[in-house]
Amino acid sequence: VTPIISATDTRTVADVGEKWIVSELIAPICGMPPSGLGIGDDAAVIDLPLGSQLVTSTDKVPEDLLAMQFGLMDPYRHGRYLAEVNLSDISAMGATPIGLLLCLALPRDTTLHWLAEFVRGFSEAGRDRAAPVFGGDTGWGSALTLSATALGAIAHGAAIRRHGASPGDKVFVSGQVGGFGAALLYWASASARTKRLDEVDEGALKERLLEPRARVELGSELATIGTVSTMMDVTDGLGSSLRELATASSARLVIDADALPLFPQVLQVSRLLDLDPVEIALGIGLDLELLGCLRPDAEPPEELTVIGEVITGDGVGLLRDGVVSEAPAGGWQHFSGDALAQLRTILAHQG
Amino acid sequence: VTPIISATDTRTVADVGEKWIVSELIAPICGMPPSGLGIGDDAAVIDLPLGSQLVTSTDKVPEDLLAMQFGLMDPYRHGRYLAEVNLSDISAMGATPIGLLLCLALPRDTTLHWLAEFVRGFSEAGRDRAAPVFGGDTGWGSALTLSATALGAIAHGAAIRRHGASPGDKVFVSGQVGGFGAALLYWASASARTKRLDEVDEGALKERLLEPRARVELGSELATIGTVSTMMDVTDGLGSSLRELATASSARLVIDADALPLFPQVLQVSRLLDLDPVEIALGIGLDLELLGCLRPDAEPPEELTVIGEVITGDGVGLLRDGVVSEAPAGGWQHFSGDALAQLRTILAHQG
Numbered sequence: 059v060t061p062i063i064s065a066t067d068t069r070t071v072a073d074v075g076e077k078w079i080v081s082e083l084i085a086p087i088c089g090m091p092p093s094g095l096g097i098g099d100d101a102a103v104i105d106l107p108l109g110s111q112l113v114t115s116t117d118k119v120p121e122d123l124l125a126m127q128f129g130l131m132d133p134y135r136h137g138r139y140l141a142e143v144n145l146s147d148i149s150a151m152g153a154t155p156i157g158l159l160l161c162l163a164l165p166r167d168t169t170l171h172w173l174a175e176f177v178r179g180f181s182e183a184g185r186d187r188a189a190p191v192f193g194g195d196t197g198w199g200s201a202l203t204l205s206a207t208a209l210g211a212i213a214h215g216a217a218i219r220r221h222g223a224s225p226g227d228k229v230f231v232s233g234q235v236g237g238f239g240a241a242l243l244y245w246a247s248a249s250a251r252t253k254r255l256d257e258v259d260e261g262a263l264k265e266r267l268l269e270p271r272a273r274v275e276l277g278s279e280l281a282t283i284g285t286v287s288t289m290m291d292v293t294d295g296l297g298s299s300l301r302e303l304a305t306a307s308s309a310r311l312v313i314d315a316d317a318l319p320l321f322p323q324v325l326q327v328s329r330l331l332d333l334d335p336v337e338i339a340l341g342i343g344l345d346l347e348l349l350g351c352l353r354p355d356a357e358p359p360e361e362l363t364v365i366g367e368v369i370t371g372d373g374v375g376l377l378r379d380g381v382v383s384e385a386p387a388g389g390w391q392h393f394s395g396d397a398l399a400q401l402r403t404i405l406a407h408q409g
Numbered sequence: 410v411t412p413i414i415s416a417t418d419t420r421t422v423a424d425v426g427e428k429w430i431v432s433e434l435i436a437p438i439c440g441m442p443p444s445g446l447g448i449g450d451d452a453a454v455i456d457l458p459l460g461s462q463l464v465t466s467t468d469k470v471p472e473d474l475l476a477m478q479f480g481l482m483d484p485y486r487h488g489r490y491l492a493e494v495n496l497s498d499i500s501a502m503g504a505t506p507i508g509l510l511l512c513l514a515l516p517r518d519t520t521l522h523w524l525a526e527f528v529r530g531f532s533e534a535g536r537d538r539a540a541p542v543f544g545g546d547t548g549w550g551s552a553l554t555l556s557a558t559a560l561g562a563i564a565h566g567a568a569i570r571r572h573g574a575s576p577g578d579k580v581f582v583s584g585q586v587g588g589f590g591a592a593l594l595y596w597a598s599a600s601a602r603t604k605r606l607d608e609v610d611e612g613a614l615k616e617r618l619l620e621p622r623a624r625v626e627l628g629s630e631l632a633t634i635g636t637v638s639t640m641m642d643v644t645d646g647l648g649s650s651l652r653e654l655a656t657a658s659s660a661r662l663v664i665d666a667d668a669l670p671l672f673p674q675v676l677q678v679s680r681l682l683d684l685d686p687v688e689i690a691l692g693i694g695l696d697l698e699l700l701g702c703l704r705p706d707a708e709p710p711e712e713l714t715v716i717g718e719v720i721t722g723d724g725v726g727l728l729r730d731g732v733v734s735e736a737p738a739g740g741w742q743h744f745s746g747d748a749l750a751q752l753r754t755i756l757a758h759q760g
Binding site for chain 1: 454455473551552563
């Protein structure tokens with residue numbers, strides 16, 4: 059029985075204490091009795107499929123996501139977001155998810171309502187991906203910290219690393235790119251808010267910003283086909299990810315700008331803000347798509363788009379109108395200050 | 410080659426950026442090339458011994474540990490402390506450590522010197538326990554958050570849970586208890602600081618407070634002997650842990666106060682502060698000792714002290730001078746406010 063804590067319930071975590079939170083809120087929401095495996099014990103005990111290796115990654119999401127500053131994010135989606143970002147990391151190695159650990163530092167004035175909705179989102183996203191919450195840690199913090207660990211399994215030796223591309227390989231990306239960045243730019247821009255998009259387009263951007271989805275099934279499928287030489291997920295902008303792949307493989311990637319599978323509303327936002335749609339796609343955002351390289355003779359699965367190729371050299375080249383130039387720098391530098399200010403700088407320089 | 414960042418180097422994490430921190434500071438200190446397994450990739454890939462289950466736990470330590478407020482803690486030991494607290498959780502299930510993940514949220518003004526020392530302590534503690542750092546996450550935070558995940562392995566079905574004790578079982582604890590709590594009380598008390606202990610006793614207390622050690626070897630040994638019915642580690646005071654064991658097994662534990670293996674300086678601090686040494690041992694502190702129950706016919710390994718027995722009923726009884734009374738409540742409620750104020754309250758009520 060999931061305890062529903064209504065939005066009008068003003069109790070905070072300080073009112074009920076840590077043990078209550080674990081036994082009466084987190085454990086029931088995550089579907090685990092306090093005496094069950096994991097929650098309520100010192101550690102979680104987890105079976106791995108025979109012959110497999112463990113794949114694990116830890117990631118946090120900002121407590122003040124830009125989407126929150128725009129007034130768009132709710133705690134339920136915030137919880138889902140944390141689960142998806144963590145599942146994306148192990149999917150980018152080709153692993154199949156096993157479970158999640160949740161690690162929260164909570165200020166004393168965190169309301170139980172916020173916490174219950176956040177945990178529900180995290181747990182439901184995990185359950186949707188066959189990655190139940192096994193355990194975690196909840197404690198007091200002077201600031202809200204939202205962190206998780208994803209656990210997955212992969213056949214021995216099948217993990218797809220970030221290095222390993224060779225000249226001749228094709229560069230691929232899954233799905234569509236630039237939607238997250240376009241959404242950030244749209245809501246960060248005062249002028250965009252006056253010259254609004256219609257409801258359908260705005261809804262599509264909002265979904266991309268608030269509900270990023272890890273490529274869980276695709277990631278584990280790509281580990282089995284044997285022709286993917288390298289892979290990672292796009293969390294800091296496509297341009298930044300391309301540079302990381304190039305560096306890791308000591309090779310040069312040349313990307314065909316016309317081949318980029320742009321999220322449809324990228325073009326509309328670029329017109330609205332007088333920005334270059336290719337720079338939006340390369341420069342910013344957490345698309346959670348898979349980026350990697352395929353062996354030269356491989357037939358790309360249909361969820362992938364070939365966007366360029368690997369040659370000898372270094373860095374990332376961008377082919378536009380028959381000319382190859384260096385791809386613009388971009389992406390996020392997590393320590394370089396307030397992300398909203400950074401976005402406004404991009405808008406000021408480009409718009 | 411470990412980069413040594415001197416204490417006079419005033420650069421902060423904001424000066425160098427996240428990627429530099431991972432590739433030039435964390436990876437070399439933890440002994441991993443950026444392109445190696447784990448660090449620099451999306452996730453870590455880890456082998457498990459054949460036929461084993463994964464045991465994993467996530468825990469954070471306060472950035473403002475009381476030992477820090479007393480001016481005693483340095484970043485190197487703070488890093489070791491985080492590793493030990495996490496290893497203790499999986500040791501309390503009987504697991505053998507495999508590795509550690511480090512998850513840090515860093516304010517922009519965190520100095521590189523502090524970070525390098527903290528990571529060195531974390532990494533060295535892990536290496537000492539055959540638990541190398543496999544990966545983790547480092548990012549910006551509005552407050553410092555120090556969190557980690559420990560991974561371990563255990564033979565299928567051998568994990569020792571928190572429930573499972575039966576009437577007739579003996580209650581045991583490893584090592585000595587109360588040292589951490591006595592140290593906290595000693596440094597929190599103004600009167601104790603005037604009536605000082607001698608250097609040797611103060612040194613012993615300081616070591617217990619600053620360098621808690623997980624019972625790593627003992628934990629995995631206890632999982633193999635087959636006579637341990639339940640186990641946990643003592644992180645919130647012995648009294649609180651006893652109550653948790655009793656509740657988890659739906660049984661009553663009766664503890665013999667005279668049998669408690671007190672850390673030697675507990676008696677001296679109790680005299681200095683006019684406190685009850687048994688209440689110090691039961692009431693407070695992160696001793697990282699193992700507490701559990703043995704089957705009635707089991708011979709306790711020599712590192713363990715039998716302190717009581719399991720009977721039908723509930724709660725925790727304390728036998729003193731031939732009379733059994735309810736053990737005093739105690740331990741830490743992580744959300745119930747400032748720990749130092751809580752300590753001072755204990756001192757005010759008892760002293």
